[in-house]
Amino acid sequence: MMNLALNTATTRHQWDLRAAVEGCKRHGLSAIVPWRDQVLEIGLEKSSKLLRDSGLAVTGYCRGGMFPANSEAGRRLAIEENRRIIDEAFAIGSPLVVLVCGGLAEDSNDLSGARKMVLDGIHSIINYARSANIKLAIEPLHPMQAAERSCINTLAQANDICDALEPSGSSTLGIAVDVYHVWWDPELKKQIDRAGASRLIGFHLCDWLVPTHHLVTDRGMMGDGVINLESIAISMFNAGYKGTPEVEIFSDYWWSQPADEVINIARKRAQRVLERLF
């Protein structure tokens, strides 16, 4: 068995949660990171039982966040939604919720305002998460997603949020490092080191294709693009990351391929990157 998780977004157009669980087992992956819509599709209770019975580790749950909104009521709704997501993570046995923090509020161009709303939003759920023993993995998203998906676009920002909300050191907050979002960052290594073992709670693999044809759904399979995955993996290892790396590929191309083939290739490619480290 390989210390590797399938993020179910990778096969979302081929497999439902049940099929993804079977796929992970068939291909010898140790873990799974389900998306919420796929969990709710078959129901929280059935999903929980399915995952528990599978023998797979559930190493994450996607996704919370989306805090900015242009009204007090909208921001409150987002916080309530995030609490439900924390409950669901607890129910399926995930140690963490991945936070895609949200972009600009609707009809707004106030980026620093949105960033403040994200800080406030995380602040509003941190105690709830702590009491459920669920970690919150802040995932910086590529700057090209700043408007629509997340105004947290660098590891430095994620580290700053952790510093601000858990000044005495992290226990509930952490960071998910997705190579696709951060590979370009001149401070990548420095900010991975700054995060350190306690905050590094997610490591997502895919690749950046040249050329890239779509801002969301044209990610590459590891090895097909230009990200120096080995170098990032070494940085993660050296900083003390000890988790289960995860394959997460949003790709119209790979969604059109047989899922077993996708996983087969992903497993081999991930192995090349990770084998001497994790």
Add this chain to the structure above:
Amino acid sequence: MMNLALNTATTRHQWDLRAAVEGCKRHGLSAIVPWRDQVLEIGLEKSSKLLRDSGLAVTGYCRGGMFPANSEAGRRLAIEENRRIIDEAFAIGSPLVVLVCGGLAEDSNDLSGARKMVLDGIHSIINYARSANIKLAIEPLHPMQAAERSCINTLAQANDICDALEPSGSSTLGIAVDVYHVWWDPELKKQIDRAGASRLIGFHLCDWLVPTHHLVTDRGMMGDGVINLESIAISMFNAGYKGTPEVEIFSDYWWSQPADEVINIARKRAQRVLERLF
């Protein structure tokens, strides 16, 4: 007449250099920033005469850069090419060359190596530029261009290069701030302040559309997107920028519209952003 330049990329599919010059005059723009291919299309000598006779200020020349290459010979070629571009900028009366520094070298995934090649490349042409009294405007490009067009993706990197190569303060090196490339940067204001009046030698306007359909050719007209242009203009003004702002819109949509209409709209939209400042 308005203190505004047309970057000729904005109308490249409608107008050649001659038509762009006439367009600028017709619409009361004070300046023009030609692209090299459009200059060479009618010849350097004719372009120089055309621009000199036009009464327009030439406030930039696009573009130099593209330093990384996977061989010593390739890097030397790039440097020679940049020297020719500096000569051309001198010939057409431009005070500066815009540097799009280049992405990864071919078949390479060594991003920090590419960044080193950019530093070395600029180092290799700075004296040549200085002796021609041509400034080099380092333009950080959006991180989504890190692989293909520029591995210089933040104002902090551009400032670092200036610090490294002109430690006693800038005179030949400067920075072009294109709102499209930097609007997302949490350090935007800080790094504009750090650059200061002497380094701020370019200010490019367009907008970020939501959604964005193409990584290169889907820029928006000012006001049609989510960039807080006023706020960036105020930062530039407060930092002492005193140049001629420039409209540069790569857009399949705007390239399909009558150029006079494009300029008419661009002028009005730019006026709203700039009128109280520049």
